[in-house]
Amino acid sequence: MMTNTGNRLTQGQFSFLPDLTDEQISAQIKYALNHNWAVGVEYTDDPHPRNTYWEMYGMPMFDLKDPAGILLEINNCRKTFPNHYIRVTAFDSTRGVESPRMSYLVNRPKNEPGFGLARQESHGRNIRYTVHSYATDKPEGERYTK
């Protein structure tokens, strides 16, 4: 599919680049910590672009000085959900709300079947289009097990 070259999910920052190494991830986390942003780890197996609320892997982490603690949680999450999408989100509270400043993938399933285009005939001869993730045809938790 044109918008999903190589069947790789492209959401959040850096998603058109090759997967970040742990060292590059740590550098991005450091950038967030330097701004006093809280950093959270989240996972999902529903890659639809409108699925904004992913599951939190533990609470967002406040008051950390060094990326090592967050990388530790990322690796724990990878161990628990090796075939899920995992993202890191940095929250900025300076405006009184925790608004995301950064968000990027740090783990993805081995095989990403991608999205299909679904057409719906509506009134008159109109056609509605939407995307549908092949993975979500299966129930939660079984979507990326080969």
Add this chain to the structure above:
Amino acid sequence: MTEPAAGQDAKPEPKALHAVPDATPVDLDAAFRDSHVQEVLDKLDRELIGLKPVKTRIREIAALLLVDRLRKGLGLTAGAPSLHMCFTGNPGTGKTTVAMRMGEILKRLGYVREGHLVTVTRDDLVGQYIGHTAPKTKEVLKKAMGGVLFIDEAYYLYKPENERDYGAESIEILLQVMENQREDLVVILAGYKDKMDRFFQSNPGMSSRIAHHIDFPDYAPDELVAIARLMLEEQQYCFSPDAERAFADYIVKRMKMPYFANARSVRNALDRARLRQANRLFARPSVKLIKKDLVTIEAEDILASRVFSDGVPDTETPKPSIL
């Protein structure tokens, strides 16, 4: 996603031991200068009186880390040395003070990335109910990463009389991180010597993971006087010559009394001397004061102590039972 590289970074150059000519020159002096470690060591010397064995050990650690860095420059790998420490010593011998400096020193030497100090006691690590302890301990560990985790009175983590105590769970997690994430944080335990020894006897795993057991000696009387001078200077006061002699007498007497706490007793004695000085100035309102009066501690401010008149400490908690 590629498999997460499980701590398997920079493959060691296997033949560096033989590939690099033995005669390759190394510049230890330059490395020493570039690290600015001397400044920190000098500052330590200036601001902390005495503590010879402690300072010597810190110098040795600095040397080890510098040599390690030079070796790495030549491709000789040795793995990060373990720098977890245990500080033992009587009350007020400077354990907490040195731990705070340790972060900065290790940062200058490139051993930790941030150099901040996270101070905790049992309550910060151990939870109240099942499943509470692990997240609590991990939270603290994550905060300390990149710096130094200082566990004061570490022996309270382990309560042998209560077999359902959650402290053991916390120790378990600490041990794991101390072993596997040496490059991410340094753990310093502190406490009184006898209790610490007993703690290590029942937790040999902890003892073996600690590379440096440093004992803080009690201060000699002249060192305590020097500490007093330094503390006064920090607070912009000074002794009159008579007062300094009086203080030297005071310290010798006070040392033999109960609840003596080394440098902390000095700090308390000085606080009381300042109180008496202020009262003395108030008691003579007619005399014209000059600046010198405001900054000088006189002998009478020291000699008014009950240490001299009654042979007991001034009310320094806890109250001695001989009263």
